[in-house]
Amino acid sequence: xxxxKNLHKSFGGKAxxxxxxxxxxxxxxLVIVGRSGCGKSVLLKHIINLLQPDEGYxxxxxxxxxxxxxxxxxxxxxxxxxxxxxxxxxxSMTVSENIALPLNxxxxxxxxxxxxxxxxxxxxxxxxxxxxxxxxELSGGMKxxxxxxxxxxxxxxxxxxxxxxxxxxxxMAANIDKLIVKLSEHLQVTSIVVTHDMQSVEKVADRVVMxxxxxxxxxxxxxxxxxxxxxxxxxxxxxxxxxxxQPKPQKYLT
Amino acid sequence: xxxxxxxxxxxxxxxxxxxxAVSTLTLRAFRYSNRIWKMRRLIxxxxxxxxxxxxxxxxxxxxxxxxxxxxxxxxxLKGYISFNYLGAATSVAVFIELGPVLTALVAAGRIGASIAxxxxxxxxxxxxxxxxxxxxxxxxxxxxPRILSGFIMIPLLTIVADFVGILGGYGVAYLNLNLPAxxxxxxxxxxxxxxxxxxxxxxxxxxxxxxxxxGCYVGFNAQGGAEGVGQATIRAFVISAALxxxxxxxxxxxxx
Ligand SMILES: Nc1ncnc2c1ncn2[C@@H]1O[C@H](COP(=O)(O)OP(=O)(O)OP(=O)(O)O)[C@@H](O)[C@H]1O
Ligand SMILES: [Mg+2]
Numbered sequence: 001x002x003x004x005k006n007l008h009k010s011f012g013g014k015a016x017x018x019x020x021x022x023x024x025x026x027x028x029x030l031v032i033v034g035r036s037g038c039g040k041s042v043l044l045k046h047i048i049n050l051l052q053p054d055e056g057y058x059x060x061x062x063x064x065x066x067x068x069x070x071x072x073x074x075x076x077x078x079x080x081x082x083x084x085x086x087x088x089x090x091x092s093m094t095v096s097e098n099i100a101l102p103l104n105x106x107x108x109x110x111x112x113x114x115x116x117x118x119x120x121x122x123x124x125x126x127x128x129x130x131x132x133x134x135x136x137e138l139s140g141g142m143k144x145x146x147x148x149x150x151x152x153x154x155x156x157x158x159x160x161x162x163x164x165x166x167x168x169x170x171x172m173a174a175n176i177d178k179l180i181v182k183l184s185e186h187l188q189v190t191s192i193v194v195t196h197d198m199q200s201v202e203k204v205a206d207r208v209v210m211x212x213x214x215x216x217x218x219x220x221x222x223x224x225x226x227x228x229x230x231x232x233x234x235x236x237x238x239x240x241x242x243x244x245x246q247p248k249p250q251k252y253l254t
Numbered sequence: 255x256x257x258x259x260x261x262x263x264x265x266x267x268x269x270x271x272x273x274x275a276v277s278t279l280t281l282r283a284f285r286y287s288n289r290i291w292k293m294r295r296l297i298x299x300x301x302x303x304x305x306x307x308x309x310x311x312x313x314x315x316x317x318x319x320x321x322x323x324x325x326x327x328x329x330x331l332k333g334y335i336s337f338n339y340l341g342a343a344t345s346v347a348v349f350i351e352l353g354p355v356l357t358a359l360v361a362a363g364r365i366g367a368s369i370a371x372x373x374x375x376x377x378x379x380x381x382x383x384x385x386x387x388x389x390x391x392x393x394x395x396x397x398x399p400r401i402l403s404g405f406i407m408i409p410l411l412t413i414v415a416d417f418v419g420i421l422g423g424y425g426v427a428y429l430n431l432n433l434p435a436x437x438x439x440x441x442x443x444x445x446x447x448x449x450x451x452x453x454x455x456x457x458x459x460x461x462x463x464x465x466x467x468x469g470c471y472v473g474f475n476a477q478g479g480a481e482g483v484g485q486a487t488i489r490a491f492v493i494s495a496a497l498x499x500x501x502x503x504x505x506x507x508x509x510x
Binding site for chain 2: 078
């Protein structure tokens, strides 16, 4: 279980998160939506302490992640898979080296065992046989999926997907949505998905939360979100250009 | 006046803060010393990278530094002391000062800047975050091999620079003064002390470490896209060049 309590974060005086409270149950598939730049990626990074809150705290299975020492922090992070928004592949390494890195570092597996595991994960994301390519030789969507394979390699208990279907064609996107659901159903992983893709929200979400102006302003099922009479949520769901959300980010009121 | 004092105060605090952060990084890297054997492949890779990439430049600089040392020494000896001692005087200058300092300065440009650029790019493209997310400490995986290589490879490169420096010195002596090889190298040998070479190598050891540590620190703390990486690269060069010259002075006080 992940508990986020009263999380505040500013960058150089600009408040991004202004008191986020969110509890994520084990086995849940939680989707986080919100307009671009509202702090979704920042929120995910806090969960594994890649960013530190100005105020508030996060508990992962009751352990305050901010308080643990270096060694335990790395131990804790092994339970997490993180698909970065920009894939964040290591560009000095090949695809297979990218995916195998955590296994090489954390297990005593043999080369063949690791190679097998890598090719299994590559097939899972629909990219069999591309082991020897360099990230620079991949398309944006392929990078995303290699990033996903890498995030899955340690068979984590929690998986955080930052826009997993952005940049994929609709069929591939549907496949990834299916994969997310499959992983959560078969392996009981807890999934946290950030997305702008309303189709994948429908397919994936047990629960949707909406982040707006630095706080969670909605939490509920997809149906509840679609029927919400909150103006902001309504505008977001209907993708309406007119409404309380305007293109120019309003100065966050503190 | 108040603002002036304020500025100084803030600069001092910032400086102390950075020195603290750099020390923390170094300590954190060396806390993984027990894993060095396991990481040998990464370390050797970095050592080769650093060594091979810098070799041509170090040779180039070494030859010319030796040549210049030889010309200037000849100019100073002229009329007072026999040119038979030219080899000795040139080699001492090369061993103690020119070899290590010029090699380190060249390396600060070449190695420090390329470490900063590489790690800085990894920082701004979230590759360092990704590594942390995979439960791998970038300080161990990325910084430690580079820092170790800096400590080891700059002294090795300095030996090369010493060697070609003396050859360069002789080349000039031969071309300008027609000095026979036996006399030049005879005097190099006669006045050769292991202490001179060692003191140069000790300097090189510290310079190499400084260069790599600064490169790593600046790279890890890069921010803001390609522009930030560019700034990090320049910063790495400026900071390590300044520290090398400062340390050259301090080490010279201690060693002599
Ligand atoms: N390291 C950082 N330094 C300074 N500002 C940052 C940093 N990271 C994020 N921000 C700022 O925080 C805000 C939220 O960024 P974030 O990446 O979380 O947005 P997002 O909700 O993920 O948007 P998108 O849907 O476009 O990915 C942005 O305004 C961004 O400029
Ligand atoms: Mg984002």
